[in-house]
Amino acid sequence: MTEVAVVRNKQVILKDHVDGYPKESDLVVNSDATIRLELPKNEAGLILTKNLYLSCDPYMRSRMRSKMEGSYTSSFIPGAPISGYGVAKVLDSTHPDFKKGDLISGLINWEEYSMITNPQLLIKIQHTDIPLSYYTGILGMAGMTAYAGFYEVCSPKKGDTVFVSAASGAVGQLVGQFAKLYGCYVVGSAGSKDKVDLLTNKFGFDAAFNYKDVQDLNATLKSYFPDGIDIYFDNVGGKMLDEVLRNMRIHGCIAVCGMISQYNLEQHQGIENLIFIILKRVRMEGFLVLDYYHLYPKFLDTILPLIREGKITYVEDTVEGLENAPAALIGLFSGKNVGKQVVAIAHE
Amino acid sequence: MTEVAVVRNKQVILKDHVDGYPKESDLVVNSDATIRLELPKNEAGLILTKNLYLSCDPYMRSRMRSKMEGSYTSSFIPGAPISGYGVAKVLDSTHPDFKKGDLISGLINWEEYSMITNPQLLIKIQHTDIPLSYYTGILGMAGMTAYAGFYEVCSPKKGDTVFVSAASGAVGQLVGQFAKLYGCYVVGSAGSKDKVDLLTNKFGFDAAFNYKDVQDLNATLKSYFPDGIDIYFDNVGGKMLDEVLRNMRIHGCIAVCGMISQYNLEQHQGIENLIFIILKRVRMEGFLVLDYYHLYPKFLDTILPLIREGKITYVEDTVEGLENAPAALIGLFSGKNVGKQVVAIAHE
Secondary structure, three states: OOOOOEEEOOEEEEOOOOOOOOOHHHEEEEOOOEEEOOOOOOOOOOEEEEEEEEEOOOOHHHHOOOOOOOOOOOOOOOOOEOEEEEEEEEEEEOOOOOOOOOEEEEEEEOEOEEEEOOHHHOEEOOOOOOOHHHHHOOOOHHHHHHHHHHHHHOOOOOOOEEEEOOOOOOOHHHHHHHHHHOOOEEEEEEOOHHHHHHHHHOOOOOEEEEHHHOOOHHHHHHHHOOOOEEEEEEOOOHHHHHHHHOOEEEEEEEEEOOOHHHOOOOOOOOEOOOHHHHHOOOEEEEOOHHHHHHHHHHHHHHHHHHHHOOOOOOOEEEEEOHHHHHHHHHHHHHOOOOOEEEEEOOOO | OOOOOEEEOOEEEEOOOOOOOOOHHHEEEEOOOEEEOOOOOOOOOOEEEEEEEEEOOOOHHHHOOOOOOOOOOOOOOOOOEOEEEEEEEEEEEOOOOOOOOOEEEEEEEOEOEEEEOOHHHOEEOOOOOOOHHHHHOOOOHHHHHHHHHHHHHOOOOOOOEEEEOOOOOOOHHHHHHHHHHOOOEEEEEEOOHHHHHHHHHOOOOOEEEEHHHOOOHHHHHHHHOOOOEEEEEEOOOHHHHHHHHOOEEEEEEEEEOOOHHHOOOOOOOOEOOOHHHHHOOOEEEEOOHHHHHHHHHHHHHHHHHHHHOOOOOOOEEEEEOHHHHHHHHHHHHHOOOOOEEEEEOOOO
16 A cells, blocks of 8 residues: 655635735735645546646636626635636546646646546646646637637728737737737737837837826827727726727727726726717627637637747746745736736646 | 799707707797799709708707717808708709609708708608608608617617617617517616606507616616616617616627717716626627618618508607797707607698
């Protein structure tokens, strides 16, 4: 009889549901939990994982609330580890579809090891020549969001003028690159000089600006889009959306992907320029990537060659260690991250 | 040489551009103007009309301003007669497409007689078994707006739940009837008991309510739409739109036709519930009937049999005489009209 290791299993726990602005201290790193690194052999359908990379995503903010009217996600449970998209390695499995050594991506707990009882939602990683962390971003939810949002929701045409907010983020950097590859004129906004430099120097945007430096958003948008905006890929909502509405072109489209500027407000800012939806015959469409996962194989066929040929780049902002995960997640809401925010728990 | 009559030509004049709430006194009826009831024979392309019916439409509010950012219409000229959609009879013509006795509809001045120098925008009325005044409403811009908005923008499905605001108005009464004929569940809101009665008793809406009697709009909408709204045909904007957003069903559609609640405000009310566009994957689309006039022949093929067979009814609120036209137009903005507001200048 071999001895089975019982090891420490560090976890990130939500202390209590959070209203208003979340703080790092709303999350606590528990180093006392342990896990037995073996599955009960008489129970089928389980997998045991070593967790490698975690994705920090803005939608997770709503899961920190006790409830949110109309939300499509469930709340985190206070006292339990939070969960999100991530990449893990299978250490043991009693599930016929997974075996030891497999690499998987999907919803996992924020902890070093997990026993997963519901592995139907996991997918096996097939292409391991790409950095594994990419499955939390460009090859995961963010990538699919950018792909579905730009190609399916925006219905772009070559030559369209495209504006992207939060443009250096996990989704925005890809939308901008997709739009450039499609032959569009692309401008992005971001919240620091470093991010703005990334947009024009690394991602090939035609222009970019730091919205925090702007006195008159309307005038700034008019200077970049003298003939108006055909496509606005909205990641931020609020004041930016309001001023973009005034600058839309006839029959333009606003793909509403996120409203990160509003997630921590108890009452959302009022949008006053919706009349332009009529004046300019604008289609404004909210979407969720969940509705588009049937396109994932087609997406991989598109994106993998682009990555391998260097035609698409992806910037990650990686923190090492679960103990730094709370700061990384909370940092999203002040725009601390430069590029896709990833937590590396372990590299293999 | 026959003597040609020079007759009085009563006109409705805009005194000056108007900010805020328009008053009847912003318009003046001038009874001093005259017109010679004969065209100069050596000038081609003119027509002389006797004007019969005028349409009062909410969009005319924006033409009373000196300018409106992003507007698709031109401002009325202070001191000159205002103009709008109407029906007229041709008294004389030097234009090859029109002859004396023709009935026409299109943009005409608010005056008893007009000399029209730009008759390309007029259409000849072909079906005179229908009340002529209908060409200002159900067979005119309002009818086309309801038709294009419901069938083209909303993309309805049988069984959809449909909500219509300003539902007894020129457009709303038709949208509700189209939706019922299509097999939808239809609820309307209006601003008086008489209007609400019309909705259920005359137009066949499944239910209707007086929004002025409602304390909690959100709860009221939830009571009529426990499973949410598939289609909202928005004629009013503002608070109603904001509460409807909270009650949209997944993949619902908001066709934004008008925002009459906002037209007289110097700053539009802020809409705070746009997050539901993402949560419920809502498509919100503004439209203008101008983009759909290529469908007019198809529309007539659809609507004329429905009118003749009594499957669609249309309620007009008609005032007699140009001297009552200012009150009729201004009354739109306080919802004084019950049904389509028409001014009858002359009946033949």
